[in-house]
Amino acid sequence: MQSAEAGFDLRTEGDALVLHAAGRWLIASAAALDRALGRLAEIAPGTRLRIDLAGLERLDTVGAWLLLRTARTLEAQGVVASIVNVSPDFAPLLDQVAKGEPAPLPALPRESFAGQLVDILAAIGERTFAAGAEIRELVGFFGLVMVTALRTLRHPSRFRSAALVTQMDRNGVGALPIVGLLAFLIGIVIAFQGADQLRRFGAEIFTVNLLAVGILRELGVLITAIIVAGRSGSAFTAEIGAMEVNEEIDAMRTLGLDPVELLVLPRLVGLVLVLPLLAAYADFMALVGGALMSWGSLGVTPPFFVRQLHQAVGEWTFWVGILKAPFFAATIALVGCRAGFHVSRSAESVGRLTTLSVVRSIFLVIIIDALFSVLYSRLGI
Amino acid sequence: MVRVRGLRTRLGGRVLHDNLEFDLRHGEVLGVVGGSGSGKSVLLRTVIGLVEPEAGDIEVFGEDWRRLDDAGRRVLEAQWGVLFQDGALFSSLTAAQNIALPLREQLQLEPPLLHEVTQLKLSLVGLPGDTSAKYPAELSGGMRKRAGLARALALDPQLLFLDEPTAGLDPIAAGAFDELIRDLRASLGLTVFMVTHDLDSLIAICDRVAVLVDKRLIIGTIAELLRNPHPWIQAYFRGPRGRAALAGSDGQAVG
Numbered sequence A: 001m002q003s004a005e006a007g008f009d010l011r012t013e014g015d016a017l018v019l020h021a022a023g024r025w026l027i028a029s030a031a032a033l034d035r036a037l038g039r040l041a042e043i044a045p046g047t048r049l050r051i052d053l054a055g056l057e058r059l060d061t062v063g064a065w066l067l068l069r070t071a072r073t074l075e076a077q078g079v080v081a082s083i084v085n086v087s088p089d090f091a092p093l094l095d096q097v098a099k100g101e102p103a104p105l106p107a108l109p110r111e112s113f114a115g116q117l118v119d120i121l122a123a124i125g126e127r128t129f130a131a132g133a134e135i136r137e138l139v140g141f142f143g144l145v146m147v148t149a150l151r152t153l154r155h156p157s158r159f160r161s162a163a164l165v166t167q168m169d170r171n172g173v174g175a176l177p178i179v180g181l182l183a184f185l186i187g188i189v190i191a192f193q194g195a196d197q198l199r200r201f202g203a204e205i206f207t208v209n210l211l212a213v214g215i216l217r218e219l220g221v222l223i224t225a226i227i228v229a230g231r232s233g234s235a236f237t238a239e240i241g242a243m244e245v246n247e248e249i250d251a252m253r254t255l256g257l258d259p260v261e262l263l264v265l266p267r268l269v270g271l272v273l274v275l276p277l278l279a280a281y282a283d284f285m286a287l288v289g290g291a292l293m294s295w296g297s298l299g300v301t302p303p304f305f306v307r308q309l310h311q312a313v314g315e316w317t318f319w320v321g322i323l324k325a326p327f328f329a330a331t332i333a334l335v336g337c338r339a340g341f342h343v344s345r346s347a348e349s350v351g352r353l354t355t356l357s358v359v360r361s362i363f364l365v366i367i368i369d370a371l372f373s374v375l376y377s378r379l380g381i
Numbered sequence B: 001m002v003r004v005r006g007l008r009t010r011l012g013g014r015v016l017h018d019n020l021e022f023d024l025r026h027g028e029v030l031g032v033v034g035g036s037g038s039g040k041s042v043l044l045r046t047v048i049g050l051v052e053p054e055a056g057d058i059e060v061f062g063e064d065w066r067r068l069d070d071a072g073r074r075v076l077e078a079q080w081g082v083l084f085q086d087g088a089l090f091s092s093l094t095a096a097q098n099i100a101l102p103l104r105e106q107l108q109l110e111p112p113l114l115h116e117v118t119q120l121k122l123s124l125v126g127l128p129g130d131t132s133a134k135y136p137a138e139l140s141g142g143m144r145k146r147a148g149l150a151r152a153l154a155l156d157p158q159l160l161f162l163d164e165p166t167a168g169l170d171p172i173a174a175g176a177f178d179e180l181i182r183d184l185r186a187s188l189g190l191t192v193f194m195v196t197h198d199l200d201s202l203i204a205i206c207d208r209v210a211v212l213v214d215k216r217l218i219i220g221t222i223a224e225l226l227r228n229p230h231p232w233i234q235a236y237f238r239g240p241r242g243r244a245a246l247a248g249s250d251g252q253a254v255g
Helices: A027-042 A061-076 A091-099 A113-154 A161-171 A173-201 A204-245 A248-254 A259-298 A302-312 A317-322 A324-341 A347-379 B040-047 B070-077 B095-106 B111-124 B141-152 B171-188 B199-205 B222-226 B231-238 B240-248
Strands: A006-013 A016-025 A048-059 A080-084 B002-011 B014-024 B029-033 B055-060 B080-083 B159-163 B191-195 B208-213 B216-220
Touching (some): A016 A061, A027 A061, A048 A061, A204 A259, A204 A347, A324 A347, B002 B040, B014 B216, B080 B141, B141 B159, B171 B191, B171 B199, B199 B240, B208 B231, B231 B240
Parallel strands (some): A016 A048, B029 B191
């Protein structure tokens, strides 16, 4: 497999040039042979060239192609080329390669500045339209799921309760450790930072109020939704996407089964039921973290913390946060499932759409959270 | 080319091969048949080093992949081509990029030559030039197999492993694929190890047939196997499909 083993030399014999090919013209030597043969372009038109293969030990398709290409390009320049002394071992290979004439490498079009500008503008336009279509489609999918849900409501026996329980277990119970740990840590961090700032005003005790309002209204549910979007939204896309790749979704349709009813509804309902509970759990864990930190750094004992908490929390504070959870859940489930159905039959598209579904559902969750803030401030709660 | 002795593989607690042995001779086409789940594909994957056997010697080109370091294994692996069942083309690359990938990785070819070699391989397996820019998802099953074969042939291997090359193809496409393999073997001097279910392709292109029964291989020409009294072999070749396939081959193999 050494490139030194393949080569050729050029001699004048009588009235013709003879190219003696020798050694093993294999793919491993192709790069070197390619360069060496390129120098033959200087042969004057009208010369007679014989390519003598008597010294050839081995030949593969690439070697054969190099020989044939040399002969063809030189002939195009007016050299009279011929291949001689082909051993019977190599003849079928040369014939086979001669049958397949590769098309020349297409030259890449060079872009002008104006052309590039137009391309950029066109890309912006395309993306805008695509975003519009995307929103329309998501709304359409939402409608489809709602219609299916209403139909299932009329025939409750068709609802897959086993699948629902599985989904609730996977997306709810399964998320308890990570949600709990992260919420606990967030509680500690907020208590620590809040105490540090409020101490300057001698208002350390309001750390408890900061914790109560910040976590119950916003952070608890938001952190939970973001974790669940990463954990469950991606899983929805990947599961449904892999089924799409395997043609399982098509199989369902041919069996008269509705993939929306079978796959989307249990995930949607499961997540809507489970996310408020997870958010409440996150609230609790974050307050525990905050209470521990307050005890450690401010000397606020737990009974005192609880009393202060009662003063800080209005009757709505907890529900203001929890009420958002079902909306976040529905968004995550719908975006995740819809992306799954969009997978085309390639492994790459599963990955791309999974990423897309997570990014998009987190984005939408934060937008919805902002809308809720506006709504609550109008309502004065 | 390939020499296997005393091979024993276990998969999921079940022994698939026990004291299995065979030789693959230079320049021959060996077809491996056997019931579903008997471990034909596993045998192929063991020989090329994707499955670790429990015991036994496997020599390809006189070397055992288990005794080589990583660099040695790469050199060895570059000398054979493998066609997986559905082509196993990389779905994110076009057909041409699939074929060019091993060439790019192993050799430093100039772009024009790389392009020419890629196109040459495509035409070698009988694919039209406009296939090169298509993605695997846009190709039919038969075209995917051909493109997979072109990728397996990219580095001009001497030894080719085929896993059910004609499965899932219509009879015309399967026949064309058989013919393609026969032509390529004649012109490129290939040695072929082929796992198959297809009686027609066994008869059309295989020099010898290996039957995987009772965790071992029984090897012979079809005529020899027909005289073997083993019930599975008799059921395989003397069953209605076997008889039809043998009758279609001018009865030459029956003799």
